Amino acid sequence: MPVTNFPFKEKYQYQNGFDSYFETEAVPDALPQGHNSPQKPPLGLYAEKLSGTAFTAPRAQNKQSWLYRILPACAHPPFEGPAPSPNASLGLGAAAFGALRYVPDQLRWDPFDLDVERGRDFVEGLHLIAGGGDPAVKSGLAVYVYAAGRSMGGREAFYSADGEMLIVPQTGVLDVRTEMGWLLVRPMEICVIPRGVRFWVGLAEEDGPGARGYVMELFQGRFVLPELGPIGSNGLANARDFQAPVASFDEDCGSTAGDGPNEYVVTGKFNNSLFRTVQRHTPFDVVAWHGNYYPYKYDLGRFNTIGSISFDHPDPSIFTVLSAPSETPGTSVADFVIFPPRWLVGEDTFRPPWYHRNTMSEFMGLIQGGYDAKKGGNGGFVPGGASLHNVMSGHGPDAESYEGARNAELKPAKVGEGSCAFMFESCLMLGVTDWGLKTCQKVQEAYNEHSWGGVKVHWKGAGGAQGV
């Protein structure tokens, strides 16, 4: 079901479409007509180009936007850093990335703690849990969980030069301000902030339980919609359901870069370290923009789920929302896959996921409800928790789910009502941080035993009838 209530309607306005060319102006006539960079842009604005791909990238992949702003982004004192990570002990930063540990065991985590002390904002609350590759050579990705108990300071902004950030809220509504405008992102919605775009994250419900969720930072390439092949021209996540913000700006800029009335802290993530600068003008001063490089959001309830209407359990690639292709055809650096409510009708079929070992690694999280192949409850796979099944690590339904599905009457059945699990699937082997393995204290030590310790032998012997 799509997310329905739309608070703060006047602040959040969207333009619809994936990979579209948009133009938007918060003040009439702020966009130059017929030019990108006139001698004097309208209203005394500066023109600034933001490129997400090489200038010479083929047209089909080329991503860039023109921003018309009160002062250009370059007007700031030198960055200081690497700054001590606001949460070095929690796992963000170069040291944590450099010390990733690669383990073949299946891992599962209890729900990660919310920031009940209300001490951390979104950036301070980012905990690196797993990753692979290297942002300096634009390869690989990082996976975080976040727990934010408060909004970022009113004069703060963050950006990642390392990659595009896919944010998956699990608890708490995020009020996201970007250079290109505002996005309201609720649980069961996601948003993507492209590399380099400055943003601010607030909690829309200041007196709620705080915000918790998952982030994938993609060092390599960008998220695109998966090919549909024989599915045809519609299905899965449809382009028109992606929403981009409209231009919205503040005017706190003084008359030059140096003498503005206030100080704004811009924190940049650069090769896994944080650098900060304090400038005397707001980074959110973009009065108009046009282009195809922009942040966007998507309501997972709009996903058009497709499955087998005859027999056998299809590969989960049919549930891909967004995909970041590698150079190898059909092989993703990262896929974002969801398991929404759906009908299962397969005849003579073991309906949950089969047992499997993959060359791809699978990091899973649960936004709400349960997951059909795994027990919930204490010690199970529950909302706000996670699991990691790394390259060639065997996994599948726990013994109890296997027995249940093996003996189930195969009537059409709706699974996953009110639930949504997701998977960050990657062709990379994922290393886990010290925080993820130890400090967070959420690893379920008995995960393997608890899930598969009880798998029964059904073998009837060489003479046994098949399928009994």
Ligand SMILES: O=C(O)Cc1cc(O)ccc1O
């Ligand atoms: O491991 C998992 O639970 C994810 C998954 C789901 C599915 O339906 C098929 C394969 C797969 O890896």
Ligand SMILES: [Fe+2]
């Ligand atoms: Fe799997």
